Amino acid sequence: MIETLVACPECDALHERHPLPPGAKARCVRCQAVLYRRSYLEAEHQLALVTAAIVVYLIANCFPIVDLEIQGRSNSATLIGSVLSLWREGREIVAVLVFATTQLFPLVDLGALLALLLMIRRGRPTPAFAPTLRFLQALRPWGMIEVFMLGIVVSLVKLSNMSTVVPGIALWAFGLLTILLAVILSLDLRSLWQAGRGVIVRPDGPPAPGRRAAHP
């Protein structure tokens, strides 16, 4: 293996890996795909952001998104409440789809990222690092909080035509969560493979450089 090389994920062209200044992107010379990026944020900032996002996530999911009033009767709904009503009326597929993309996957994503950042911070070789990061990379495209946020806005516009709409706490929490996730997702997961160099336990190969000198 050659750690100084990087192959373009979209056209397979080989490039030499160079260190980047914060906020910069390395692009393929042939197809302009992003090869790797460096975030403005250091690992410490990431850790703080992920922790904050988990708290905001909990708020967003425990409180009602919006209160609706029609002719003196009011009704408020949480996200999980919506999923449950879908399930109860026999739309299980839609319920599962919405639950997975807006609740389960974002939470697992944040949890896995938190675990990875803590592992890197601790600096000891952990066998779970590589599988967790692989899992996180596969999961990431399926978390859709930002699309859901747009969905909230569209539904509110639709509903404001027929009733009085009072925004709930969770509405603001979802807005904040969208922003936090946008920042967190700007962290290139590929860079974690570099950052976690000393933490990865290699399957059969030589021990991870530096840390595990005494390998049987």
Place this chain on the structure above:
Amino acid sequence: MNAKRHGRPPGPEPAVTTAAQAGLVSCPHCHLVCRETSPHGTRRTGHLRCPRCAGRLHRRKTDSLSRTWALLIAAAILYIPANVFPVMQTSTLLGTQNDTILSGILYFWTSGSPELAVLIFTVSILVPLLKLATLSTLAVSIHRGARRRADQRARLYRIIEFVGRWSMLDVFVVALMVGLVHFQGLAVIQAGPGAAAFGGVVVLTMLAAHSFDPRMIWDRARRAPANRQEPTRLASGIRHGRHPAP
């Protein structure tokens, strides 16, 4: 063939060596560039594994074209019930109204929010259709061994992959409406059978885009720089010899 686009100065395509040409393979998981006969790669299950992350190595995505086609065909079939069946059923004192995706868009258009109508039309109708069309075109171009305009095809793929997820918007709107509007006797909104079908279309097209390997576009176009001297003459007559030398 024009090479003029953002980021790169106009001119001939830069000569590159691909990992495959160099006998290397980039790990699809951790992007480590490995030798294909890496001494550390284990062959426990008959597959070469990445020496860093133990993920399965493959030079190109496995069965990329067949998987893409299968998922595309499934998505195209599901696209019909997704648009024919109602996605939302509104029961009020005045009666029951069934809304398909298109009638939902028309409702926005007529009720004074044309910008939302345009937004939903784009993500719910235009994006899935364009996705199906573009991925099919890309797959056909690979089958035919097309070499032209590889950079434009690569860009198309990138756009398709990026916008796909936004099609879920309508599913989320339906879910929220169902959760919010249940005033027994006054107004109740329920999801229709079209919603699940539409969600299925989005998931299947996302999977299709995911199983398509954009590196195939460039594998066929690899010899293109040599033809660059007489671009217009040669461009149409290079159908034969579609398999590049190993």
